[in-house]
Amino acid sequence: MTRKQRRMNFIILGLLTLGVAVALVLTALKDKIVFFYSPTDVATKKEIPTNQQVRVGGLVKQGTWKKPTNGLVHKFTVTDLRHDISISYKGIIPDIFREGQGVVVLGKLQADGNFQTDEVLAKHDEKYMPPEVAEALKKSGKWKHTEDAK
Amino acid sequence: MIAEIGQFALILALVIGIVQGTLPLAGAALNRAQWVAVARPAARGQSLFVIIAFFCLMHAYVTSDFSVANVAQNSHTLKPMLYKVSGVWGNHEGSMVLWVAILALFGLAVAEFGTGLPPTLRARVLAIQGLIGVAFLAFILFTSNPFLRLDPAPLEGNGLNPILQDPGLAFHPPFLYLGYVGFSMAFSFAVAALIEGRVDPAWARWVRPWTLAAWCALTVGIALGSWWAYYELGWGGWWFWDPVENASFIPWLVGTALLHSAIVVEKRDALKSWTILLAILAFSMSLLGTFLVRSGVLTSVHAFASDPERGVFILGLLVFVIGGSLTLYAIRAPGLKGGGLFAPISREGALVLNNLLLTTGAAVVLLGTLYPLILDAFGGGKVSVGPPFFNATFVPLMVPVMLAAVVGAMLSWKRADIGAVLSRLKIAFYVALIGVGVTGWFAGSLHDMLAAGGIGIAAWLIVGSAVEIAERTALFKGPLSNSLRRAAGLPRSAWGMAIAHGALGIMVAGVTASSAWRVEKIQLMAPGDTITVSGYSLKFEGAKQIKGPNYHGERGIFTVTRDGKTITALTPEKREYPAERSQTTEAGILTMVSGDLYAVLGDKSTKQSKGGAAWSTRIYFNPLVAWIWVGAILMAGGGLVSLTDRRHRIGAPKTASKHNSTQPAEVGA
Structure with missing residues (x-):
């Protein structure tokens, strides 16, 4: 086998691997990624899918967090200070969850406008603001620098 | 100062x-x-x-x-x-x-x-x-x-x-x-x-x-x-x-x-x-x-x-x-200038395959990680790329790597006879097949069939690596003393490789089982309530106040029994750190070879029963999960063993200078 033939073998094998990878990635990008919406998006846009998982983020509105009295369902309102969206979450709320803090939730939008979530994203750091939330607040014109990360 | x-x-x-x-x-x-x-x-x-x-x-x-x-x-x-x-x-x-x-x-x-x-x-x-x-x-x-x-x-x-x-x-x-x-x-x-x-x-x-x-x-x-x-x-x-x-x-x-x-x-x-x-x-x-x-x-x-x-x-x-x-x-x-030539079916060829797939896998993970940034930069909206994406793209690329790892390790340099190697690996193949069959037998859904494949790959890696060492030490083919002498004489790098590849198998078994057959139960439990998870009964005995050096909090007590026998008590905690003004959750975990029993104390509810307040609790059974870290540590151990190989300890620097003096610089056109 000459050097040229060997190189050809490499190139063919490489292209083959790359082709498989590209095919896998393109298929996965079609239905395996999750879109983010701000409460304003949810309130103003019509085309948000209800059958697919999406993420919603904003600030947890002061005074709206209702802990479960008998059961496991937490209810709270997420706001970008222009629009609100009510969230219900069944499970154990992360330790760092607070009213007035930024939060991102993952779940499905219900037909009645409520958002049912399976996952409340907890942050290691309470000073941290999810970038999507920061941007949603900036868009709604309510961004305050006091919220800024250190 | x-x-x-x-x-x-x-x-x-x-x-x-x-x-x-x-x-x-x-x-x-x-x-x-x-x-x-x-x-x-x-x-x-x-x-x-x-x-x-x-x-x-x-x-x-x-x-x-x-x-x-x-x-x-x-x-x-x-x-x-x-x-x-x-x-x-x-x-x-x-x-x-x-x-x-x-x-x-x-x-x-x-x-x-x-x-x-x-x-x-x-x-x-x-x-x-x-x-x-x-x-x-x-x-x-x-x-x-x-x-x-x-x-x-x-x-x-x-x-x-x-x-x-x-x-x-x-x-x-x-x-x-x-x-x-x-x-x-x-x-x-x-x-x-x-x-x-x-x-x-x-x-x-x-x-x-x-x-x-x-x-x-x-x-x-x-x-x-x-x-x-x-x-x-x-x-x-x-x-x-x-x-x-x-x-x-x-x-x-x-x-x-x-x-x-x-x-x-x-x-x-x-x-x-x-x-x-x-x-x-x-x-x-x-x-x-x-x-x-x-x-x-x-x-x-x-x-x-x-x-x-x-x-x-x-x-x-x-x-x-x-x-x-x-x-x-x-x-x-x-x-x-490139050096030695080799046929596609050879140790070198297998290593090239390993390299192509690993780097492609790395590229896929990189793409998935950066995709939200890229899409946002082009105004495509905010997205997140999570486990479903990586499971669908990265995992399939790693399957051939693991299948080839065992075969490649036994191929000879330059040109190899793949038929002979495969026939020497017959035992590993049969064990893997049994692994797939047995897991498949207990499962029906597609997800579980994939998991059966994972268990098969794990068996293939573990048994295949064992076969490789057995072959090289002529185990079962002569007196045991002969095999022991050969084992002692085997290069450390050969041991290191076999350990690392086998450890990868252990890890794959843990990853597969804990992802496919994990059991999760979330519920409200009053003191005295019992819940059964994967054959283990957990009785909630209530929660009591605790105080640590820089925190205070509450500790829940779960008595774990199986078939009426008490095994242990799990004590998950919820801690409050006043200095940092934050809370943490400490899970109560019972680690066993078959899997981990994992209890988390959630929120105290306002509901009172005669034994005290009810708590939301989350109990998991994570099958074989400890194998993941045992596998990973063994894998690193394999690397360390290989690091102690003779050729790394002595001679290498000397050869370097000798090489330098006898061979002219290889700068090509």
Whole structure:
């Protein structure tokens, strides 16, 4: 086998691997990624899918967090200070969850406008603001620098 | 005073680094031996001052010197000593000091142990290391100075985020950085070799042990991080395909590829230019990982507070290092002459396949990690890419890697008879088939059929590696004493490989079982309530108040019984750290070979029963989950065994200089 033939073998094998990878990635990008919406998006846009998982983020509105009295369902309102969206979450709320803090939730939008979530994203750091939330607040014109990360 | 010494030491290290990064390079190019000779003392000086700075910072932490802003923000007098020490690298500024300290130590190792290297090569390697050090020292001094003073000094510090106050996490960053920074050795050697225009087996004999050591440390670091996430975050998961996790996993994948291709350079003098490229990429991915974690450009469950200014600095550094080294590569690599030829079916061929798939896998993970950024930059909306994406793309690419690992290890160099190898692996194949059959038998759904495949692959790796060792020691083919003698005589690298590949199998079994057959139950439990999970009954006995050194909280007690026999009690806790004003969850975990019973105490409900308040609780059974970390640690152990191989301990540097004198430089057209 000459050097040229060997190189050809490499190139063919490489292209083959790359082709498989590209095919896998393109298929996965079609239905395996999750879109983010701000409460304003949810309130103003019509085309948000209800059958697919999406993420919603904003600030947890002061005074709206209702802990479960008998059961496991937490209810709270997420706001970008222009629009609100009510969230219900069944499970154990992360330790760092607070009213007035930024939060991102993952779940499905219900037909009645409520958002049912399976996952409340907890942050290691309470000073941290999810970038999507920061941007949603900036868009709604309510961004305050006091919220800024250190 | 001590803090000022630390800062001054950092500045001195920076100045020495500038000299170390320029004079030897110029000297090697202009043939000035005196300039070349500067490299070693400069490397010693730089590491001395960086180490001084590191210990000054540690001193400030240990003595709780709150006049240092970094200490005031991240420490507290009531914190246990272990976490005062680990607090040094538990924050951005300190972790960067640890980063340069490790870098300087690696540089020192080349200066001290590299006596057998050709002087110009050593000088160039040290110069590149020096330049990397300069970049990071400048980053620390200009954007993240850990020695800034506070005036007036507060009486008490803010404390360290309590979920970081954990033994697993105390040692996670040092190991991770040993790995990240360890790849800088391969990088410096690669760039030095490109400047020299020559790569020979002696070069690989130097690069491979360093890469192997870095890889072992990175493996341990990632395993510690994942283990910590598992028991500390209370989600029962161990890997979330989160950007911060991916940031450490991508360099690991490229490093694994580098580890394998360096063998081909060393043994067969082939794949040189590819190996150089991998060495550049492994370190580039480490830098990219540092950037992703430190800049906060990506939403991550693990996100740390971060500063965009720092992100811009690291981004600039990234462009310079990656762009510069790849440009150098593009100019010089075509001149590197390839060595030994080989047929597609050969050990080399198998290693090429391993490399292609691992790097493609790394590229896929990188793409998935950066995709939200890319899409957002083009106005495509905000998205997140999570486990479903990676499971659908990365996992299929790794299946052939694992299937080929066993076969490749038994192929001979240059040209191999794959039929003969496969027939020797018959036992492994049958065991794997039985594994698939038995798991498939108990399962019906498609998801479980995939899991059956995973168990099959695990069996294939474990048994295949055992067969390989059995073959080489002629086990069952003669007297046992003969086999034992052969086993003792087997190169350590052969043992290392078999252990690492078998360990991968153990890990795959754990990953598969814990993902496919995990049981999760969330409910409200009043004292006296019992719940059954996977055959274990957990009786909630109630919760009581506890008090620790710097926290207080409540501890739930679950009595675990199986078939009427009491096994143990699980005691998950919910802690409140007043100094840091935050809460943590401590899971109660019973680890068994068959799996982990995992209990989390949720929120206290307002519902009262006669035994006390009811609590929301979450109970998991995670089958075989401990196998993941046992596998990972064994894998790193395999690397260590291979590191003690004779050829790495003796002779290598000598051969390097001999090689140098007998063979003319291999600079091609």
